[in-house]
Amino acid sequence: MSTNETNYFGAHPYVEGYSESKIIEPEHIDRDSVKLQESYTRETVPRGAWVEVDLSAIEHNIRIVRKRVGLDRKIMAVVKADGYGHGAVHVAEAALRAGADYLAVSSVEEGVELREANIQAPILILSQPPMRAIPYVLAYDLMPTIFTQEFALALGEEADQNNMVAKYHLAIDTGMNRIGIFYLDAVDFIQSINFHRGLKLDGVFTHFATADDPSDWDFRMQLQRFNEALQLMRNARIDYGLAHSANSAATMRYPDSYFDMVRVGITMYGLTPGPVLRDKDDLIPAMSVKAQIIQVREPQMGEGVSYGFNYRVAKPVQIATVPIGYADGVQRALSGRMQVLYRGRPCRQVGNICMDQMMIEIPLDYSAEGVGSPAEIGEEIVILGSQGDYEITADMMADELDTISYELICMFGLRLPRIYV
Numbered sequence: 001m002s003t004n005e006t007n008y009f010g011a012h013p014y015v016e017g018y019s020e021s022k023i024i025e026p027e028h029i030d031r032d033s034v035k036l037q038e039s040y041t042r043e044t045v046p047r048g049a050w051v052e053v054d055l056s057a058i059e060h061n062i063r064i065v066r067k068r069v070g071l072d073r074k075i076m077a078v079v080k081a082d083g084y085g086h087g088a089v090h091v092a093e094a095a096l097r098a099g100a101d102y103l104a105v106s107s108v109e110e111g112v113e114l115r116e117a118n119i120q121a122p123i124l125i126l127s128q129p130p131m132r133a134i135p136y137v138l139a140y141d142l143m144p145t146i147f148t149q150e151f152a153l154a155l156g157e158e159a160d161q162n163n164m165v166a167k168y169h170l171a172i173d174t175g176m177n178r179i180g181i182f183y184l185d186a187v188d189f190i191q192s193i194n195f196h197r198g199l200k201l202d203g204v205f206t207h208f209a210t211a212d213d214p215s216d217w218d219f220r221m222q223l224q225r226f227n228e229a230l231q232l233m234r235n236a237r238i239d240y241g242l243a244h245s246a247n248s249a250a251t252m253r254y255p256d257s258y259f260d261m262v263r264v265g266i267t268m269y270g271l272t273p274g275p276v277l278r279d280k281d282d283l284i285p286a287m288s289v290k291a292q293i294i295q296v297r298e299p300q301m302g303e304g305v306s307y308g309f310n311y312r313v314a315k316p317v318q319i320a321t322v323p324i325g326y327a328d329g330v331q332r333a334l335s336g337r338m339q340v341l342y343r344g345r346p347c348r349q350v351g352n353i354c355m356d357q358m359m360i361e362i363p364l365d366y367s368a369e370g371v372g373s374p375a376e377i378g379e380e381i382v383i384l385g386s387q388g389d390y391e392i393t394a395d396m397m398a399d400e401l402d403t404i405s406y407e408l409i410c411m412f413g414l415r416l417p418r419i420y421v
């Protein structure tokens, strides 16, 4: 065996001093001897890439919604999917500070997170949870959406056995065909469960499939069906609590859909629900995504960059690496098709976006301040947000990918640490 050979099943057999005892076991690391400022959380451990969330933007956007809907309507702040990637607890607190009345989440787990953070506002779960979640619904004072009798009665029973009354909202399907009781069956449904002393109907709602469409034809049909369902409930002397239907798009376009409460998600985050609504209001996007350069090189002409070499250096350039990739929400499909901001100006992203890194092409003469000064490790790159006179919006990325901004901001929330400013 030559000395260059390594043993596949262990270390190099001729490396001196290798032994089991040299492996540092976690319990031998004395964490107290290292000065850590705060205990470990995703928010406190530094990384070279991060999401910045401007909570004053969230407050500002809620106040814009308040101006639209007036003081007589409630505002439900939708913080599902970890606050569309912004951090549900921080967003919920900011929204409540700015005057939101209700919160909405998509699952029991998301509701529990808010309660564990000591948030007291009413919380609606936007769908009907599985039956086995009922004890959590009660213990954490969450309001489920209901659309089956089986769940309703089980919830009522469990509540009653604990001397509680469970509040719920009824989902009414007016045409989206996702969840809810068909609008003409709402009265029958409520009457079939309303006898239960463990249940209290706190609200009824429907959801629009096309509120962001240029045409309002289908929207009008759904709104008319919802009005009809409400009228039938009133005729049957049902106290249905809060009626609500408007998502962000309807809140921005159709005051006749407000009823007692509006449910705003994307607007609160400072983005618009679709092309029809762009530039509609003075919304401020709350999320930026930034990273710092970790390496700069000037490869020879013809050299390839990143997996697959589908970018090759064709003129003298600097290639800067930033520690953010598709596992952080920068969609790989944007490889070579996106720009970032550097020294206040746009730069091309080049080569395939990797899981944890991607590369930026910086022209050699590139400058804003110091003419032609070489790119440096630690310099900031803006992937989403503004720098100098330029801004890269989630809509620009979404358009390039044929998707909607909602999806992209959720993805940026999955792994990156968040900094609140």
Ligand SMILES: *Cc1c(COP(=O)(O)O)cnc(C)c1O
Pocket: 078, 080, 126, 207, 246, 247, 248, 249, 263, 264, 265, 266, 267, 273
């Ligand atoms: C997500 C959601 C909303 C919020 O939608 P936006 O377009 O983000 O305002 C409102 N209602 C329901 C039922 C939802 O699922």
